[in-house]
Amino acid sequence: xxxxxxxxxxxxxxxxxxxxxxxxxxxxxxxxxxxxxxxxxxxxxxxxxxxxxxxxxxxxxxxxxxxxxxxxxxxxxxxxxxxxxxxxxxxxxxxxxxxxxxxxxxxxxxxxxxxxxxxxxxxxxxxxxxxxxxxxxxxxxxxxxxxxxxxxxxxxxxxxxxxxxxxxxxxxxxxxxxxxxxxxxxxxxxxxxxxxxxxxxxxxxxxxxxxxxxxxxxxxxxxxxxxxxxxxxxxxxxxxxxxxxxxxxxxxxxxxxxxxxxxxxxxxxxxxxxxxxxxxxxxxxxxxxxxxxxxxxxxxxxxxxxxxxxxxxxxxxxxxxxxxxxxxx
Numbered sequence: 001x002x003x004x005x006x007x008x009x010x011x012x013x014x015x016x017x018x019x020x021x022x023x024x025x026x027x028x029x030x031x032x033x034x035x036x037x038x039x040x041x042x043x044x045x046x047x048x049x050x051x052x053x054x055x056x057x058x059x060x061x062x063x064x065x066x067x068x069x070x071x072x073x074x075x076x077x078x079x080x081x082x083x084x085x086x087x088x089x090x091x092x093x094x095x096x097x098x099x100x101x102x103x104x105x106x107x108x109x110x111x112x113x114x115x116x117x118x119x120x121x122x123x124x125x126x127x128x129x130x131x132x133x134x135x136x137x138x139x140x141x142x143x144x145x146x147x148x149x150x151x152x153x154x155x156x157x158x159x160x161x162x163x164x165x166x167x168x169x170x171x172x173x174x175x176x177x178x179x180x181x182x183x184x185x186x187x188x189x190x191x192x193x194x195x196x197x198x199x200x201x202x203x204x205x206x207x208x209x210x211x212x213x214x215x216x217x218x219x220x221x222x223x224x225x226x227x228x229x230x231x232x233x234x235x236x237x238x239x240x241x242x243x244x245x246x247x248x249x250x251x252x253x254x255x256x257x258x259x260x261x262x263x264x265x266x267x268x269x270x271x272x273x274x275x276x277x278x279x280x281x282x283x284x285x286x287x288x289x290x291x292x293x294x295x296x297x298x299x300x301x302x303x304x305x306x307x308x309x310x311x312x313x314x315x316x317x318x319x320x321x322x323x324x325x326x327x328x329x
Contacts, residue, residue, distance in 0.1 A: 022206025059204025155274035
């Protein structure tokens with residue numbers, strides 16, 4: 001299929017003639033001035049004029065002497081006779097693009113405002129340095145261990161019937177009393193036509209081509225699936241039993257009495273021991289009356305004695321670095 005060409009438009013800078021045709025009017029029909037390739041432009045969409053009988057041989061070259069555009073097939077300038085050798089092709093007109101909003105007019109620099117900005121920046125730097133010092137600086141403080149406490153907990157789990165809900169294709173094998181409902185699970189993109197635009201391209205000889213470019217338009221469509229509600233037997237935390245003590249009482253675990261022991265550890269209502277948790281804490285007091293609490297691992301907690309004098313590292317913010325107690329003799 002033969003490509004179709006349309007006329008670019010240009011305006012004469014000499015006499016002001018408008019909407020001259022790029023391939024038909026190589027010179028202004030009013031005053032005879034040579035066409036200025038830098039003044040070429042696309043016509044308004046829908047007002048294109050076909051360049052009938054036009055044959056594209058290449059982009060024009062600009063004469064190095066009079067700057068007139070000449071056909072790529074011409075060896076000499078049709079306006080002044082200068083040779084083609086060493087000349088460059090004319091600059092192509094770019095497709096129409098949305099006009100960017102005008103940039104705001106610069107306002108005179110406010111020197112007083114600039115000084116305030118510098119001062120604010122300096123204050124921010126000083127504040128940042130102060131915070132860094134408070135968080136990362138440390139000093140050593142002599143403290144006394146005034147209290148030791150411990151806590152141990154055990155979860156008791158019961159085998160019980162609980163409710164659950166899943167998409168039916170992920171239904172657990174042990175589920176029972178299953179009911180199904182229809183619910184939206186996701187969305188999918190489906191074709192909903194095409195969006196098409198005309199793309200115009202300057203070919204550089206006073207004409208342009210036009211092609212249609214289309215992209216598929218999509219819309220979201222809900223996808224439905226079966227949702228299953230069910231009952232299932234699972235181990236659940238029924239209660240938590242706890243023991244607390246201090247330095248005078250050795251840490252021990254609670255001894256829960258398990259219910260339904262006659263079931264042999266299986267069947268609904270049976271109970272078993274679950275997760276165990278323990279905490280070991282000390283309270284520290286300085287001669288100035290400041291106090292801190294630290295949670296320690298069992299070995300360190302056992303090694304320290306109530307009433308013992310310790311060296312504690314304290315941060316600039318006042319918080320204790322409990323890890324510093326690990327190195328205590």
